[in-house]
Amino acid sequence: xxxxxxxxxxxxxxxxxxxxxxxxxxxxxxxxxxxxxxxxxxxxxxxxxxxxxxxxxxxxxxxxxxxxxxxxxxxxxxxxxxxxxxxxxxxxxxxxxxxxxxxxxxxxxxxxxxxxxxxxxxxxxxxxxxxxxxxxxxxxxxxxxxxxxxxxxxxxxxxxxxxxxxxxxxxxxxxxxxxxxxxxxxxxxxxxxxxxxxxxxxxxxxxxxxxxxxxxxxxxxxxxxxxxxxxxxxxxxxxxxxxxxxxxxxxxxxxxxxxxxxxxxxxxxxxxxxxxxxxxxxxxxxxxxxxxxxx
Amino acid sequence: xxxxxxxxxxxxxxxxxxxxxxxxxxxxxxxxxxxxxxxxxxxxxxxxxxxxxxxxxxxxxxxxxxxxxxxxxxxxxxxxxxxxxxxxxxxxxxxxxxxxxxxxxxxxxxxxxxxxxxxxxxxxxxxxxxxxxxxxxxxxxxxxxxxxxxxxxxxxxxxxxxxxxxxxxxxxxxxxxxxxxxxxxxxxxxxxxxxxxxxxxxxxxxxxxxxxxxxxxxxxxxxxxxxxxxxxxxxxxxxxxxxxxxxxxxxxxxxxxxxxxxxxxxxxxxxxxxxxxxxxxxxxxxxxxxxxxxxxxxxxxxxxxx
Numbered sequence: 121x122x123x124x125x126x127x128x129x130x131x132x133x134x135x136x137x138x139x140x141x142x143x144x145x146x147x148x149x150x151x152x153x154x155x156x157x158x159x160x161x162x163x164x165x166x167x168x169x170x171x172x173x174x175x176x177x178x179x180x181x182x183x184x185x186x187x188x189x190x191x192x193x194x195x196x197x198x199x200x201x202x203x204x205x206x207x208x209x210x211x212x213x214x215x216x217x218x219x220x221x222x223x224x225x226x227x228x229x230x231x232x233x234x235x236x237x238x239x240x241x242x243x244x245x246x247x248x249x250x251x252x253x254x255x256x257x258x259x260x261x262x263x264x265x266x267x268x269x270x271x272x273x274x275x276x277x278x279x280x281x282x283x284x285x286x287x288x289x290x291x292x293x294x295x296x297x298x299x300x301x302x303x304x305x306x307x308x309x310x311x312x313x314x315x316x317x318x319x320x321x322x323x324x325x326x327x328x329x330x331x332x333x334x335x336x337x338x339x340x341x342x343x344x345x346x347x348x349x350x351x352x353x354x355x356x357x358x359x360x361x362x363x364x365x366x367x368x369x370x371x372x373x374x375x376x377x378x379x380x381x382x383x384x385x386x387x388x389x390x391x392x393x394x395x396x397x398x399x400x401x402x403x404x405x406x407x408x409x410x411x412x413x414x415x
Numbered sequence: 416x417x418x419x420x421x422x423x424x425x426x427x428x429x430x431x432x433x434x435x436x437x438x439x440x441x442x443x444x445x446x447x448x449x450x451x452x453x454x455x456x457x458x459x460x461x462x463x464x465x466x467x468x469x470x471x472x473x474x475x476x477x478x479x480x481x482x483x484x485x486x487x488x489x490x491x492x493x494x495x496x497x498x499x500x501x502x503x504x505x506x507x508x509x510x511x512x513x514x515x516x517x518x519x520x521x522x523x524x525x526x527x528x529x530x531x532x533x534x535x536x537x538x539x540x541x542x543x544x545x546x547x548x549x550x551x552x553x554x555x556x557x558x559x560x561x562x563x564x565x566x567x568x569x570x571x572x573x574x575x576x577x578x579x580x581x582x583x584x585x586x587x588x589x590x591x592x593x594x595x596x597x598x599x600x601x602x603x604x605x606x607x608x609x610x611x612x613x614x615x616x617x618x619x620x621x622x623x624x625x626x627x628x629x630x631x632x633x634x635x636x637x638x639x640x641x642x643x644x645x646x647x648x649x650x651x652x653x654x655x656x657x658x659x660x661x662x663x664x665x666x667x668x669x670x671x672x673x674x675x676x677x678x679x680x681x682x683x684x685x686x687x688x689x690x691x692x693x694x695x696x697x698x699x700x701x702x703x704x705x706x707x708x709x710x711x712x713x714x715x716x717x718x719x720x721x
Contacts, residue, residue, distance in 0.1 A: 123617050123619075123620065124617065126617070126619055127617035127618055127619040127620070129619075130618070130619035130622070130623075131530060131618065131619070133522065134522050134523075134525050134526040134529075134530055135526060135530070136522075137518070137519045137521075137522025137523045137525075137526060138522065138523040138526035138527065138531075138535075138539070140519055140523075141519055141520070141523045141543075141589060141593065142523075142539065144586055144589070145542065145543070145546050145589075145590070148546075148549075148554075148557060148586070149546075151557060151561065152553060152556075152557065155560075198451075199451050199454060199455075200451075202447060202448045202450075202451035202452075203448070203451040203452050203454075203455050205448045205451075206448035206449055206451060206452040207452070209448075210445060210448055210449070211452070219456055220452050220455060220456060222459075222709075223455050223456045223458070223459035223460075224455060225709055226459050226462075226463075226705070226706070226709065227455070227458065227459055227462075229643055229647075229705050229708060229709055230462065230647070230702070230705055231646070231647025231648070231649065231674065231701050231705060232647070232649065233647065233649040233674050233677055233678060233698075233701070234462070234466065234647070234698055234701050234702055234705070235462075237466070237677070237681070237695070237698045238461075238462045238465060238466065240681075241465055241469065242461070242465060245686070262458055262462070265455060265458070266455075269455065281422045281423065281426060282422060284426060285422060285425050285426055285429060288426065288429035289425075289429055293440055293441045293444075294441060294444070295440055295441050295443070295444025295445070296440065296444075298444065299444075316548070319548045320548055322550075323548070323549070323550025323551075323552070323553070324550065325550065325551070325552045325650050326551070326649040326650050326674075326678070329678065329681075329682075330681060330682070334682070363550050363552045364552075366552045366553070366556055367552050367555070367650050367654070370555070370556060370559060370654060371653070371654060379560065382556055382560075383556070383560070386552070386553050386556050389550060389552075389553065390549065390550075390553060393548055393549065393550060394545065396548075397544075397545045397548050398545070401541060401545075
């Protein structure tokens with residue numbers, strides 16, 4: 121009966137592992153949401169941040185986070201999707217394809233602080249963009265590109281080859297087939313991946329410290345001329361994002377309510393990241409059910 | 416010829432037939448996608464070259480002895496500076512974090528896939544995958560507000576310590592390790608599990624003698640992935656480790672890592688100074704290590720049996 125006892129013991133150990141993990145993770149989310157949300161109200165979301173007084177908000181940081189996210193996606197989605205199409209449809213097994221695959225792997229495993237340093241050197245200094253939204257978005261493109269490439273390639277490979285052949289048999293060229301048959305069929309999968317990566321980009325801070333900068337001007341939400349220095353749309357102004365704000369408040373802040381600001385910002389950040397993730401999951405499941413015909 | 420092969424052959428023939436008709440359209444498409452692929456290669460090469468150039472400048476332009484740089488523990492921004500304390504800090508945090516995250520992560524993965532399958536895969540796995548996406552500053556913030564005071568009040572020291580860094584990073588890589596491990600265990604063919612159960616093995620015997628050996632290369636890959644993430648993590652560690660520029664005496668002592676020093680010092684150095692150049696060398700170490708992790712992952716996963 122010895123092995124029965126060992127088996128019971130082992131089961132207890134595994135349950136314990138899972139319990140430790142679940143409790144930690146639930147505690148994490150619960151802590152951030154409960155300690156942060158009490159501070160989040162309309163006033164917090166819609167007022168300017170303050171550097172030393174009490175009662176600062178996160179209006180500009182929140183806007184900057186979304187703006188950088190959008191600009192990053194404008195750069196990285198077309199480039200990543202086209203790169204993924206190349207790998208799935210055009211690349212022939214060989215040295216060049218290996219080099220591309222290795223590049224994607226290298227880019228995806230780079231520490232984000234290294235991407236930030238590269239951005240500082242190339243985009244901020246050499247290209248003369250300074251600390252700006254555009255430099256930040258370019259750095260985040262480097263960081264986001266490999267994810268989009270992978271998602272696109274996987275989604276394209278999941279399409280049944282008969283669907284492609286049907287199009288080719290009608291005399292449609294390969295490129296036209298890619299555009300009109302394959303990409304539309306892979307679109308839901310790509311969308312899921314893009315939303316997941318949006319959650320990551322939204323929360324990224326290390327790559328932005330040296331590229332988008334640590335400060336932001338009080339924006340005038342009445343000026344929509346992109347070249348005005350107080351315009352929210354100006355891509356050449358330095359822009360502190362929400363996650364960078366959390367870091368800065370915590371490590372350099374001197375305002376009396378810095379805990380509340382940091383916790384409140386973290387709660388808002390987490391909520392948006394969760395929205396991106398859950399939406400991606402819901403869309404992914406809907407497509408899965410549609411394709412497999414289950415339910 | 417199998418059905419799949421047949422379909423492939425059909426694709427090939429159809430492609431060939433088309434080649435004569437709309438050549439120009441086809442060529443434009445090819446150029447567009449190839450350019451994108453080329454940009455990805457160019458970005459990788461540019462990062463390697465620029466970091467290599469800036470990082471090696473320390474040794475070739477400022478004439479700093481490489482050996483001294485790697486072994487000295489004084490860091491004052493002069494040409495006598497060495498990075499050993501930070502290299503030590505980075506490795507210490509990475510290994511200690513993996514030491515507690517790997518067993519718990521793999522244990523949870525086994526729980527999800529072998530013990531409570533329904534609940535594990537319907538509830539636990541989606542939640543864990545969502546947690547992989549939680550930003551690292553949030554982990555750092557929790558470290559500062561919860562873990563640092565906990566260590567200060569119950570274990571001793573200032574709280575900002577190697578231990579705090581290790582816990583924060585360990586918790587951070589836990590979902591990563593669990594999620595990759597769970598996928599690896601799920602990929603094991605059900606036949607070999609059934610064979611073990613059919614021979615009268617208990618669940619533990621099946622896990623220990625069949626599942627773990629079969630999934631071992633993939634489980635190792637999961638751990639290395641987690642370690643790579645831990646090694647490159649910057650802000651979460653920087654917020655809790657204390658950033659003291661010397662070797663720590665104990666696990667509750669303050670320390671610093673490569674990433675935390677770059678984060679902290681980069682904004683305060685002048686472009687082109689020795690101090691600035693030293694930071695680029697630290698960045699180069701991070702880059703080299705991320706290549707090393709890729710090589711380890713390749714070697715480990717090439718041993719995959721299933």
